[in-house]
Amino acid sequence: MSNTFLIILFVLIGGGLFLSFLRLILGRKATDRAVALDTTTLITTGFLVLVAFLQGRSMLLDVALVYSVLSFLGVLAIARYLDGGLR
Amino acid sequence: MSFMNILAHVVTGLGALVLFASGLGVFRMPDVFNKMHAGTKATTLGSVLFLFGLGLFEPSWLPKLFLIILFIVLTNPVSSHALARAAHNEPSEKPDNLIIDDLEESKGGDQ
């Protein structure tokens, strides 16, 4: 993997992360922010895998796996709260 | 540069591009349901392509990456569906640009 390609990957992932982060901060309604958080967590899972790839150690993939499992639970909990399921 | 290497570059780059598109979509779309279109479909395919492309660089990682991919494909639509249902049920969260709304009618008919 060449340096140029690596920079392109970082810019694309970071740009997507930053745009959804802006929606998370600026979003008008709570559900907008929740959707932005969902997108952010998925992009970050990709970023964690990229970091593990750069370090070249497959055991770091566990972090990405745990994150993808538990961010799903977090977003589901937010959705259930907005739906009135966490009273 | 072998064929495998070129394929890995192409797939990874496409995945990163789709992830960027999902961020842009979430930023630009006007209301919550349309944001969800970008935030679900694009992130799912983007993650699949990106992780699979990285796996092509390092084939011994593929089983674990497949596990992450499988989990994302299974759970992402569910969380999106739960959020959509919550957004429709909460009156203050519901967008007002819907042309047809059959769900509201069927709810109104019940009560």
Added chain:
Amino acid sequence: MNMTLLAAASMGTGIMMLVAAVAALVVKKLISAIIIVGFVSLSASVLFLLMDAPDVAITEASIGAAISTVIFLWGRGKIGGQE
């Protein structure tokens, strides 16, 4: 080269994290604040991984992403309508 990218990543994540932390304290609705704190914990997990601490990153991810969020959401549900 690698170090430059890592420096850029850590600075970007740090700035986003600090902005989100301020936003969580000044935003109007409590539910939005809870969602934004979820993002802060996510960035903390990334920073832990960048600091070569995968054990801490895995713990922060498992605690901060779901369990802490749920505890705050449930507390908000018990307190009721008053902000």
Added chain:
Amino acid sequence: MTKNLPSIVSSSIVLFGIWLSLTLTFDLQEIILGVVVSVLTAVAVKGALTGNLLRLLSPEKFLAAVGYVMFFLVQMVKANIDIFFRIFRPVIPIRPGIVRANITLKSERARAIVANSITLTPGTITIDIIDDEIFIHWVFLPSGDVHSETQAMVDSFAGRLEKIFE
């Protein structure tokens, strides 16, 4: 217990596969521990993870499942191309609406698969399933009769699944 046996067996096999891809080794100790843990977990959740996968062993059902996955992947790529060319326009073309359609599948698993597939395919998101009605959000409502178009879209998924779940 005996009624659940096929589900428990297929769940254990799938869980053991997950365990192998997690550990990435073929050490004997790992394999023994994996077998014990996956069988125990499958018994504890009563085989709810996969349901009865053993019925896929008949050839026509297996072919139908493979066909469904292929169809789904093609639809997913189409959906992303659609999204991609939509969000880079200066003014995003949208004509949103929520439309109802009927779903005749009985199995809970099949209904969940259909709903999730619809969420990942072009221009549509499942909002809710109430009894036999499924409510779908369109980002751009199709021209012509909206309800029949939606029904055709749902049936294209449900029809393929009916061969597998019946």
Added chain:
Amino acid sequence: MTAETMFYWSLAATALGLVVIGIWGVLTRKNILRIALAFTLADTGVNLILVWSGFLPNRAAPIIDSSVTTVVDPLPQALVLTSIVIGVAVAALFVVVGVLASRKSGSADVRRMKELRW
């Protein structure tokens, strides 16, 4: 200023900034759950500082295998590992005390909670 120095100090600045923001929130916010949120922010910042104190650039994670020779300090990471789990238990305690107090006083505003005054 090399990239290494910037990497190292940006991590420290982020952690310190998070602690400062958290303490500011605890001092100035009025809703009790908002105070609990600020408290968890400060908690995260302190954990970041602790891990940073054992961090050395250009080394690997403290899991020894054939390819790794130099690793970072494992001791602060071990302390933070337990600190995070205890932090969430303390936050849960904070939240339930807040819920009980706000039910007694009828409002989530800390200025109205006479029971918590000393």
Added chain:
Amino acid sequence: MIRTIVGLVIVLALSAIVISSVSDYSVPSELIGAGLNYTEQGVDDTGSVNLVTAVVVAYRGLDTLGEVVVLFSASTAVVLILTLIPIGANPTPPSSIVAFTAGILPGAIVLFGIYVITHGHLSPGGGFPGGAVVASAFLLVMLGSNTIPGKTKFLTSIESLAGLTFGLLGFWGMLTLGQFLNNLVLPAGSPGRILSAGIIPLISLAIGAKVASELSGVFASYRKAGGEE
């Protein structure tokens, strides 16, 4: 407004003190003290490849026991305070898809949590994160239903059993080798395999079971307590 400004001044003064104290600090390049000792001898001493787990469970095992006690008292306090709120939760039911997903996924999540716990000495993980993952499977079951959990007594039994196991494993080392929580009462084995590092996997299992049952008990009592009036 005055409150905000005064708070800002206080924290800025605090951070100025902190920054001035580290102004002559430069990027370190060598480990010193206990950290150097642990990294050089950790694998030979304990047989655990993951040095963080070695420090948590073996070198500083007594501290971990104390921290488990702190966790226990905090979660007991949460459960006790929540019993002061009368029972009466009435959450809205989830949609059928969410209920179905909450029915099928916990098995996979529990398996994953057990993987994280049992491989604590080989890869990132260990008792604390693994216990949190198992507890979140319990949480998923709760998110997918709208019933009040009935019997949660088995959680208490698991919790006490795990705590007892932790203590007894400690005393095993005291009886045979004359040191509390010595992990080499079982052979260290060859580092990198699952059956190695003495009793570190067993203690990880105990910690994981304790964390999982405590967090699950907290969730169950939250669900039982009544909602907003």
